[in-house]
Amino acid sequence: MKRSSDFNELATRSGEWMRGTGPESDIVVSSRIRLARNLADFPFIKRCSDEDRVSIERTVRAKMEQFANWDEVHYYDLEQLPEIDRQFLVERQLVSREIAEADGARGVAVSADEHFSVMVNEEDHLRIQVMHSGLDLKTAWNQINELDDLLESAILYAFNSEFGYLTSCPTNVGTGLRVSVMLHLPALVITRQIEKVFRSMQRINVTVRGLYGEGSQYSGDFYQVSNQITLGRSETELVELVGGDVVPRIIEYERKARDYLVKEGQQDLHDDVSRALGILGTAKKISSEETMHYLSKVRLGVNLGLIDDLAVGTINKLFMQTQPAHLQKLHGRLLRSSERNVERATYLQRHLSDAFES
C-alpha cells in the first residue's frame, strides 16, 4: 500500500464500476456491498477520544501496509486532504459524505481499479466496500468476503456469538452487511408506475430511495435498493434477497414499461430523447440537476437503440465528471457555482461532439 494525495490520474478516468458493463447494465448501474467492522479493544467512534482515533488509524494503516499484493492500493489521509479532494472521493463513491466531512484522524484505502475501498474511522472503525458495474452481487460478495478475511487475520474484531459483528448503530449489527443496487428506471417514471412498484416492496425488508420526479422540475430517475435488516439472516441470504429476488422483479417491470413506451409512444419518446441530446450538446450553461435529467433521457435513448453513436459507459462517465468536484479537478482550479454551470456546458459539448465524430 502506498500513501497518496494525487488525483490527477483518477480524475481523467471513470471508475471501473461506471464502465456500463456487466449483467443488466442497461438498467442496473452498479452493485455495492459494504461491511461494518470494529476493533474489539476500542470504544465506538462517538466515544473515542482524539488519541483513540489516532491509535485506531495508525494501527489499521500499519497492518494494511504489510498486506502482500497491496502494492497498487492507495491510502489517502483524509485529515490532511483538502476539501475539494475529499468531495472528489465522495463523488466517485469511494468514501461517504460523513467521513469526508468529519474531523480527526481518518483515512481510506482504495484499490487501483476502484473496485474496493476501506474507510478507517467512519461511523464504525472500518467500513469495507466493494463495487461492481451492472448486477454482479455474487462477484462483489466473494471479493468483500476475502477482503474481510484478510483484515480479520490482522485485526481483532468486536464480535459476540449472539449479536454477531458489533457495530456503533444497532441497525447494522449482525452481519454488518449492506447490499445496495443502483437502478436507472426512467420508463417506470414516465409511465407513472414507479411509486406503485415500490409500495409493493414495502413489506419485504428493503429500503428504496431515489430522485423522484414529482414536485421537482428535473429527475434523474436513479433509485437505490438495499436490505433493511442485517441480523438473523446470513450474508448470502441477504445478497440473494436483494440481488436474486427484489432487483430482478424491478428489472422486469422496467423492461415491460420500456417495451410499452417503444410500442405506444415511439415518436414522443424519440422526440424527447433527441431534444435532451440537443440541449446537452448546445447549452451554454447548465446546472447539475438539469444535466442529470437530460442525461437520464439520453441514457434511456441509448439503451433503446434510439441513439446509435453513444455508449452507456460514456453516459455514465458524463454523469460522474459533470459533478462539482470533478469539474473543478478537470478544470484545474476552484470554480463558483455560476462558473461551474458554464464549464459543465462546455465539457458536455466537447464530449458529446467527440462521441458523434468518432
Next chain:
Amino acid sequence: MKCQYCEKPATFHITEITESTGSQVMHLCEEHAKGFLQKEEADPVASIASALAKQLDLGQTKKELEELDRKACPVCGISFFEFRNTGRLGCPFDYTHFAADLLPLMTNIHDSIQHVGKRPKKTAAADSQAVIIQLRREMEEAVEREDYERASEIRDELRRMEQAEEGMGDS
C-alpha cells in the same frame, strides 16, 4: 423551498420508502441530496425512536423507560438516554451490558435476536477487551487530573495486557 438541512434552495425531492417509516418525501439541496442518496441506510435515530415507541405500546411503562434511560455502561460511560438520542452505542461492551434492553429493539428493527452467518476465526473474551477500553479511559482521566503516578501505573498494566494478548494470538 429551502433544503431541510441548510439554507440553500431545495432542488432535489427524494422519496424514501421503508417499512418502519413508510413513504417519506425529503426536500434537499444538491449537496445534501447526493449525500443522502449515497447513504444506504435509513436514519438510525428515526428507526430506533420508532422501535422504542412500539415498545411503549407493548406495555413497557413510561417509568420503566425513564429508569432505563439512566442506566449507564461501566466501560465507556454512555447512558441509555444518550444512545436513544443519537442512535449510536458507545462501545462493544454495551451489547453485553444492555443486552436485555436491546432485545426488544432488535426484534423491532431486525425481526431477530440471533446472528446467523459469518464468524471471525479468532475472537477474544468480551470482558478482557472491555477491561482494556476501561483502563485506557481511566488513564486519560488520570492524566486530565494530573495524577501522573496513577496514569503510569495504568499504562504498565495496559502494556502487560496487550503483550499477553499478542502472545495468545501467536500460539
